[in-house]
Amino acid sequence: MMRIFSLEEIKKSFFTCLWFGFLTFPIMVVRVNTIEDVVEWRWNNLIIVVFGSFFLSFLWRYMIERKEAGRKKAESGEAEKKPLVRRIMDNPRIYRPLLAAVAIFVLSFPFLFSSYQTNIMTTALIYVMLGLGLNIVIGLAGLLDLGYVAFYAAGAYTYALLNYHFGLGFWTVLPLGAVVGAIMGILLGFPVLRLRGDYLAIVTLGFGEIIRLVMENWNEFSFGPSGIANIPRPGFFGMDLSLTAATNYIYYIMIGMVLITIFFVNRLQNSRIGRAWIALREDEIACQAMGIDKTKTKLTAFSLGATWAGMAGVIFAAKTTFINPASFTFLESAIILCIVVLGGMGSIVGVILGALVLILLPEYLRAFSDYRMVLFGATLVLMMVFRPQGLVSDVRRVYQFKGATEKGE
Amino acid sequence: MEPILEVNKLSMDFGGLRALDAVDLDVKNGEIAALIGPNGAGKTTFFNCITGIYNPSGGDIYIAPPGKKNGNRPERINGIKPNHVTKKGMARTFQNIRLFGSMTVLENVMIGRHCRTRTGVAGAMLRLKSTVREEQDLVDFSYGILERMGLARFVNDLAKNLPYGAQRRLEIARALATEPFLLLLDEPAAGMNPQETRDLVDLIVRIRDDEKVSVMLIEHDMKLVMTLSDRIFVMDYGKKIAQGKPSEIKNDPVVIKAYLGEDVDA
Numbered sequence: 001m002m003r004i005f006s007l008e009e010i011k012k013s014f015f016t017c018l019w020f021g022f023l024t025f026p027i028m029v030v031r032v033n034t035i036e037d038v039v040e041w042r043w044n045n046l047i048i049v050v051f052g053s054f055f056l057s058f059l060w061r062y063m064i065e066r067k068e069a070g071r072k073k074a075e076s077g078e079a080e081k082k083p084l085v086r087r088i089m090d091n092p093r094i095y096r097p098l099l100a101a102v103a104i105f106v107l108s109f110p111f112l113f114s115s116y117q118t119n120i121m122t123t124a125l126i127y128v129m130l131g132l133g134l135n136i137v138i139g140l141a142g143l144l145d146l147g148y149v150a151f152y153a154a155g156a157y158t159y160a161l162l163n164y165h166f167g168l169g170f171w172t173v174l175p176l177g178a179v180v181g182a183i184m185g186i187l188l189g190f191p192v193l194r195l196r197g198d199y200l201a202i203v204t205l206g207f208g209e210i211i212r213l214v215m216e217n218w219n220e221f222s223f224g225p226s227g228i229a230n231i232p233r234p235g236f237f238g239m240d241l242s243l244t245a246a247t248n249y250i251y252y253i254m255i256g257m258v259l260i261t262i263f264f265v266n267r268l269q270n271s272r273i274g275r276a277w278i279a280l281r282e283d284e285i286a287c288q289a290m291g292i293d294k295t296k297t298k299l300t301a302f303s304l305g306a307t308w309a310g311m312a313g314v315i316f317a318a319k320t321t322f323i324n325p326a327s328f329t330f331l332e333s334a335i336i337l338c339i340v341v342l343g344g345m346g347s348i349v350g351v352i353l354g355a356l357v358l359i360l361l362p363e364y365l366r367a368f369s370d371y372r373m374v375l376f377g378a379t380l381v382l383m384m385v386f387r388p389q390g391l392v393s394d395v396r397r398v399y400q401f402k403g404a405t406e407k408g409e
Numbered sequence: 410m411e412p413i414l415e416v417n418k419l420s421m422d423f424g425g426l427r428a429l430d431a432v433d434l435d436v437k438n439g440e441i442a443a444l445i446g447p448n449g450a451g452k453t454t455f456f457n458c459i460t461g462i463y464n465p466s467g468g469d470i471y472i473a474p475p476g477k478k479n480g481n482r483p484e485r486i487n488g489i490k491p492n493h494v495t496k497k498g499m500a501r502t503f504q505n506i507r508l509f510g511s512m513t514v515l516e517n518v519m520i521g522r523h524c525r526t527r528t529g530v531a532g533a534m535l536r537l538k539s540t541v542r543e544e545q546d547l548v549d550f551s552y553g554i555l556e557r558m559g560l561a562r563f564v565n566d567l568a569k570n571l572p573y574g575a576q577r578r579l580e581i582a583r584a585l586a587t588e589p590f591l592l593l594l595d596e597p598a599a600g601m602n603p604q605e606t607r608d609l610v611d612l613i614v615r616i617r618d619d620e621k622v623s624v625m626l627i628e629h630d631m632k633l634v635m636t637l638s639d640r641i642f643v644m645d646y647g648k649k650i651a652q653g654k655p656s657e658i659k660n661d662p663v664v665i666k667a668y669l670g671e672d673v674d675a
């Protein structure tokens with residue numbers, strides 16, 4: 001580890017910081033004051049840049065080296081230290097109380113914090129649900145879908161329009177939203193069956209934009225950019241709830257929905273269907289040669305992924321009571337994608353963590369809101385370099401057999 | 410013995426290139442057939458055509474699964490999808506290993522059973538009684554195959570972490586899980602050391618005798634081909650140039666010419 005302080009390394013960092021100082025010199029040091037017609041030399045900045053880049057280049061190479069060392073260890077068969085999350089999850093004596101604590105915290109959240117906080121938490125939970133849905137499409141089936149927000153929009157507009165025209169209530173539309181999402185998923189799935197990778201990404205991106213543009217321009221149908229207002233909140237046995245009570249109520253609905261989502265997604269991914277999805281992600285040709293119907297498997301992935309987005313959309317519409325196309329831009333798709341990638345593709349715990357980190361951190365770090373996007377981007381770049389598998393990597397189910405541990409054949 | 414696979418005048422064109430030129434071939438029940446030929450002769454193209462990965466430009470492929478109750482009428486399978494070919498009972502392995510690397514060894518074999526199991530989305534989400542039973546049977550069946558293939562100790566390892574020889578065997582195990590009547594092996598011994606190759610020979614014989622699965626293999630290892638095969642087909646430039654017993658092939662001047670070139674000086 002101390003190899004990093006060798007002369008060689010110091011030389012490398014030295015040249016890096018020289019080069020960096022030179023490159024940033026015109027912007028960081030020289031400033032022409034046009035009013036007084038003088039050139040200001042800000043040498044302080046140069047010092048900061050040079051020392052900063054010297055230090056950072058060290059840190060960067062140290063991290064790379066650590067990562068390489070870890071990989072070599074894994075390759076040479078040495079037992080890799082189990083990641084923290086995995087160790088917690090494997091030990092019932094730790095995770096049971098932890099789970100209970102989380103459950104109590106989650107259930108009492110609205111009573112501990114203001115309704116503003118509850119609202120933010122509800123938003124985060126909607127993204128957890130969206131992330132888990134997209135996780136089916138991207139994490140399990142390996143289909144890079146950049147237009148996921150279209151299904152979310154479809155769900156939201158389903159509730160808004162059905163309520164506006166026919167007065168249908170939240171609980172009636174929630175399953176309808178799921179159905180609409182699933183149908184949209186199949187509609188998108190059909191034309192893109194032959195595509196994969198980059199091509200698939202571009203087509204789904206286009207699909208997402210088409211849905212948004214239609215909603216924005218088809219005034220007779222969707223009321224265009226002005227959107228639809230006065231969408232009722234979920235009913236509670238016909239009672240009128242105060243604003244706080246309604247906020248808390250949606251929060252609990254969302255908790256329930258997330259639990260249902262986790263329950264079903266967990267079952268799906270360890271089932272025949274889930275294994276087929278993963279096989280499709282791993283190797284399309286081998287997957288077909290093993291008797292898996294590619295068409296059917298892709299379509300179920302698209303439609304089941306979209307189902308959750310459809311339901312999340314209905315809840316979103318009920319929560320904000322107002323929707324317009326501006327809520328369903330490509331940025332939303334990108335954020336949901338980041339949740340899945342940052343959290344760990346295919347891992348339910350990872351996706352939940354990813355959603356909470358990506359949605360809650362910006363809310364609580366409002367002081368740094370100017371740097372939000374910079375931090376966002378930097379975090380993702382660093383994640384991809386140092387931990388491409390995400391916060392929590394997916395671990396396959398282990399089966400127990402008598403005699404399976406015996407050595408020799 | 411009646412043939413279980415019969416290929417008549419199979420041709421495959423890629424643009425102007427004729428990769429397969431009217432190839433006739435048949436595999437009989439319970440035999441090990443080998444397909445050999447120099448590199449680029451069209452052997453893998455032949456496999457890809459009969460397993461539905463390519464749609465052949467001409468000719469007919471008939472299969473007649475043995476042991477069917479209602480007679481043994483050959484069925485034409487030209488141009489059907491790969492997953493249907495597998496379902497009808499022809500499973501294959503690949504020249505460059507194509508395992509599902511981030512799945513466990515057991516799961517790889519379980520994938521092979523996909524077309525023989527039925528659980529749908531609703532069954533998976535609700536975990537019905539039939540699903541649970543099917544899943545348990547699936548795990549037991551798959552573990553049984555792993556045991557017979559000598560892979561039981563790797564059962565929960567990720568497929569990509571297996572040693573090379575074990576990966577090759579896992580591919581065979583995965584193909585066997587589809588319950589084929591004919592197993593198509595594309596260069597199963599490629600990259601193996603002599604010991605692994607000897608184990609492979611035993612394994613293939615066991616597959617034919619114990620599992621009652623006929624085998625057709627593409628291979629460059631002549632020693633393996635000569636010891637294993639009942640019949641050998643030789644291809645060169647997309648054409649079948651010879652067929653027969655190993656002893657006949659060994660001394661066939663056409664074959665020697667194809668392998669060693671025009672002027673053969675002993």
